[in-house]
Amino acid sequence: MKKFALPLAIVVAGVLTISVLVVAKPKPVPQPAPEAPANVQVNVVEIRPDTLQLAVTAQGTVTPRREISLVAQVSGQVVSVEDHFVDGGFFAADERLIQIDDRDYQAALLAASSRLAAAEQRLAEEEGLSRQARREWRDLGDDSANDLFMRKPQLAAAKANLAAAKADLEVAQLNLERTRISVPYPGRLKETQVDLGQYVSAGTTLATAYDSSVVEVRLPLTEQQAALIDLPFARSTAANQRPEVTVIGTVAGHTQRWQGKLVRTDAYVDRDTRMYYAVVEVPEPFAQQVPLLPGLFVEALIEGRALNNVVKLPRAALYKRDKLLSLNDDNAIVETPVNVLQKSEEYVWVQGDFVAGTQVTLEKQSLTPVGMIVDPQRPLPAEQNAEPAQLADTAAAVTAAEE
Structure with missing residues (x-):
C-alpha cells in the first residue's frame, strides 16, 4: 500500500492544480476595432518663384x-640714380629713374651730324654737276649720252650716302635718349639690381617694375x-x-x-x-x-545675371542632391527634379518649373516615399524670397565665413 500511496498523491495534486487553473482563468473581454493609422506629420514650406541675381x-x-624688366640698351656707367629708385618705390610715367653716362653718345651724335652735313654737301654738288652735264649734252644736240657722262650713278650714290647719314644720326640720337632710363606708365619698382657708379653693358637687367x-x-x-x-x-x-x-x-x-x-x-x-x-x-x-x-x-x-523661376529654400529641402519632395492637392508626396544653382550652409537656390504656393517637405524624406499621403505641419512663411536680389545673402555668407 505504501508503494501506491505516493504516486496516487502526486496524481491527485496535479488534477487539483489543473482544475484550479481552469476555473480561475480570466474570460476574454471584447475590444473595439482598431482605427486607421495616422498620417506622417512633416514640416513644409511654401515656394514662391521669383527673378533673382545670384552672386558667385x-x-x-x-x-x-603689366610687369616688365628694365634692361639697358646701351653701355656705360650709372652716373645718376633718383631717390625713388629703390625696392617698392613709386614713379610717374616717363619719369627718369637712372642716368647712364652719355658723353660718348653726345660725341657720336656730333659726328653723325657732321657726316650728315658732308653728305648733304656732296649731294648738292652732284646735283649741280648733273645739271651742268645735261646742259652740255643738250648743246651738242645729241640725245644718246650715257649715264656715266650724265652723272646718274654719282647722283644715286650721293643720295644713298645722305640717307645713310640720316640713319646714323637717328641711331646716335636714339642711343643718347637710351641713356635716360624711364617707364612709359606710372608704376612701382619691385626690385632694383644696379646702383650709382656701377658699369652696365647693353642687355644688363636694371630693375623689375609693374x-x-x-x-x-x-x-x-x-x-x-x-x-x-x-x-x-x-x-x-x-x-x-x-x-x-x-x-x-x-x-x-x-x-x-x-x-x-x-x-x-x-x-x-x-x-x-x-x-x-x-x-x-x-x-x-x-x-x-x-x-x-x-x-x-x-x-x-x-555679380550674377537675372534668372527666372528661382526659389530659395532651406537646405534641408534638397533631396538626393537635385530633387525636392513636394505635395499635390491630396497631400501626396511627389518627386520634383530641379536645377541646383547655388548652395550655402543654410540655404539652397534652385530653378525649375514651379507653381507658386506648392508645399515642399523639409524633413523625413527617407520615410515618405512617392505617393504617400502626409499631414503638412506648421507651414513656414516664404522667407526665401524676402530679398529682391541674392547679392546680400551671398555677401553675408562670405562675411560669416571670414569671421
Whole structure:
C-alpha cells in the first residue's frame, strides 16, 4: 500500500492544480476595432518663384596687369640714380629713374651730324654737276649720252650716302635718349639690381617694375558658376555690361573690400580641369585707403545675371542632391527634379518649373516615399524670397565665413 500511496498523491495534486487553473482563468473581454493609422506629420514650406541675381564667389591671387624688366640698351656707367629708385618705390610715367653716362653718345651724335652735313654737301654738288652735264649734252644736240657722262650713278650714290647719314644720326640720337632710363606708365619698382657708379653693358637687367594704375585677379570658375554670370566672351561687350565684382581680402589682420569689373576671359577652357578663367581688373589699387597689393590672396564676389523661376529654400529641402519632395492637392508626396544653382550652409537656390504656393517637405524624406499621403505641419512663411536680389545673402555668407 505504501508503494501506491505516493504516486496516487502526486496524481491527485496535479488534477487539483489543473482544475484550479481552469476555473480561475480570466474570460476574454471584447475590444473595439482598431482605427486607421495616422498620417506622417512633416514640416513644409511654401515656394514662391521669383527673378533673382545670384552672386558667385571665387578665389585668386592679385597680379599686376603689366610687369616688365628694365634692361639697358646701351653701355656705360650709372652716373645718376633718383631717390625713388629703390625696392617698392613709386614713379610717374616717363619719369627718369637712372642716368647712364652719355658723353660718348653726345660725341657720336656730333659726328653723325657732321657726316650728315658732308653728305648733304656732296649731294648738292652732284646735283649741280648733273645739271651742268645735261646742259652740255643738250648743246651738242645729241640725245644718246650715257649715264656715266650724265652723272646718274654719282647722283644715286650721293643720295644713298645722305640717307645713310640720316640713319646714323637717328641711331646716335636714339642711343643718347637710351641713356635716360624711364617707364612709359606710372608704376612701382619691385626690385632694383644696379646702383650709382656701377658699369652696365647693353642687355644688363636694371630693375623689375609693374604698372600701379591697375591690378587684376584671375578667377577659376566651374561650369555651374559660369552659367550664373554674363561672362564677356564677345569682343564687343560694352564696359557698362561687364559684371561688377567685389574683391575681399585681409590686410594686416583686417578684412578689406575693393571694387572692380570682370573685363575678359581666357582664350581657352583649361583642358585638364575644365575650368573657365575670368579676369577681374581693379583700377587705382594704391589710390585707396588700404592698397590692394599684388600677391595678396583674395576672394571675389561676382555679380550674377537675372534668372527666372528661382526659389530659395532651406537646405534641408534638397533631396538626393537635385530633387525636392513636394505635395499635390491630396497631400501626396511627389518627386520634383530641379536645377541646383547655388548652395550655402543654410540655404539652397534652385530653378525649375514651379507653381507658386506648392508645399515642399523639409524633413523625413527617407520615410515618405512617392505617393504617400502626409499631414503638412506648421507651414513656414516664404522667407526665401524676402530679398529682391541674392547679392546680400551671398555677401553675408562670405562675411560669416571670414569671421
